[in-house]
Amino acid sequence: MYGPSLDRLARAYELDPDARRDLLQEIHLQLWRSFAHFDQRCSLRTWVYRVAHNVAARHTIRQRRIRSRLVAIEHLDLLSGSDPGELAVSQNQALERVSMLIQRLNPLDRQIIVSYLEGMDAASIAGITGLSPANVAMKVHRIKNVLRRLFGEGGPHAE
Amino acid sequence: MPSEYPMNDPQTIWQNQPTEPLKMPENELRRKVRQRQAKARIQALVSIALGLIVCVFFAWTCARAHELLPRLGLGLLSLCGLNFVYQAYRWIWPRNLGPDATVNVSLQFYRSELERQRDYASHIWRRAGLSFCLLGLAMVVVPGVIHSLKSPRLLMNFVPVLVLLAIWLAVFFPIRKRKLHNLQQHLDELNLLEKDNR
Numbered sequence: 446m447y448g449p450s451l452d453r454l455a456r457a458y459e460l461d462p463d464a465r466r467d468l469l470q471e472i473h474l475q476l477w478r479s480f481a482h483f484d485q486r487c488s489l490r491t492w493v494y495r496v497a498h499n500v501a502a503r504h505t506i507r508q509r510r511i512r513s514r515l516v517a518i519e520h521l522d523l524l525s526g527s528d529p530g531e532l533a534v535s536q537n538q539a540l541e542r543v544s545m546l547i548q549r550l551n552p553l554d555r556q557i558i559v560s561y562l563e564g565m566d567a568a569s570i571a572g573i574t575g576l577s578p579a580n581v582a583m584k585v586h587r588i589k590n591v592l593r594r595l596f597g598e599g600g601p602h603a604e
Numbered sequence: 605m606p607s608e609y610p611m612n613d614p615q616t617i618w619q620n621q622p623t624e625p626l627k628m629p630e631n632e633l634r635r636k637v638r639q640r641q642a643k644a645r646i647q648a649l650v651s652i653a654l655g656l657i658v659c660v661f662f663a664w665t666c667a668r669a670h671e672l673l674p675r676l677g678l679g680l681l682s683l684c685g686l687n688f689v690y691q692a693y694r695w696i697w698p699r700n701l702g703p704d705a706t707v708n709v710s711l712q713f714y715r716s717e718l719e720r721q722r723d724y725a726s727h728i729w730r731r732a733g734l735s736f737c738l739l740g741l742a743m744v745v746v747p748g749v750i751h752s753l754k755s756p757r758l759l760m761n762f763v764p765v766l767v768l769l770a771i772w773l774a775v776f777f778p779i780r781k782r783k784l785h786n787l788q789q790h791l792d793e794l795n796l797l798e799k800d801n802r
Contacts, residue, residue: 452623466624477636480789539617562618592614 447493450563454494457547457559458501468504472497491572494560498573502552542595557584637714644698644717651692659685662740677743684737691731695724715794722787725780741769 451472459465476496487495547558553574560570567585571578662682669675698717724731745765752758 449623453618453621456621536617536620539614540621543614543618562615564615564619596614 447490451493451497453563454497454501454559456544457555458505460544460548468501471504472500475500487572488569491569494563494565494569495573498552498556498559502556505552505555539596543592546591546595554584554588557581558588561585561588637717640714640717641698644696644721648692648696648698651696652689655685655687655689655692657685658682659689661685671747673747674744677740680736680740680743684733684740687733687736691724691733695720695731711794715791718787718791718794722784722791725783725787728780 452469455465455469455472459468476493479496543562547555550558553576556574557570557576560573565573567578567581570576570581570585574581576584659682662678662685666675666678666682669678699713729735745762749759749762752762
């Protein structure tokens, strides 16, 4: 049911295909083991994402070399080596830009941007991250601004 | 990847990226099946032991009773114990899964075991013959209560039985509800797993 979403989530946390497969397996195992504790206080989707993000965040935090270079969305200068105003010429290039952007973020902001890209609303993202919906809405606003700069003025979802 | 997605919509680009399905490791699935089998075996053994104790105890009291109605009631309670043993063996005792079973077979086996137990738990009143148990109990207790009406002091002898019955009824329904909820949760978990393994 959530297989493709979880695969995308793992891609947001791990670029190496083998390590990503391990991470995905770890996420599935953790979901499998902790399902008995699912108390239905939130939706199944929110719960699945919360568990998956926690596993993936732990995975990122364990990689100290990478951890030291991670930044918050507020401190993100756009990717070096790419021209933000220029439209991506292919799907792959566009995807690569988003992936590179995500890879630079700290785990919390990564949770927010991945959930936003998955099409979740602020309340659901708040349920996953534990932040207040207002705080999430502010972060999502910043993410949209960054993505707009990255993809040109046409997107994302220009207000 | 389809080329018609807008290049400047990150959400669409993100959601349409190619993904690889992950299969649940077979070992983990087998471990889960074995765990469920062990749990079901213990549960079945406890139920069988309880049923046998009830059967032997009431058969023994039945042999010692003098009046007809209580004797019939005790006999009925003894038979209920025997029926409980049979039903526990039939519905709770786990079947065997071959060591060379594939993931699909393991999943189907796990599902059928869970469904069997859910079926038993949801129809336990009928399957375990609890109506006959209560009838048997009434046949034993009511004549005694009628005799004791002449002397209220003798009536006090039946208070522990009635208190135990009330406690059992108060505990039975919430436990049954929780058990059904747990089994349903396992089945939902299994549905999730099956969808991810397709």
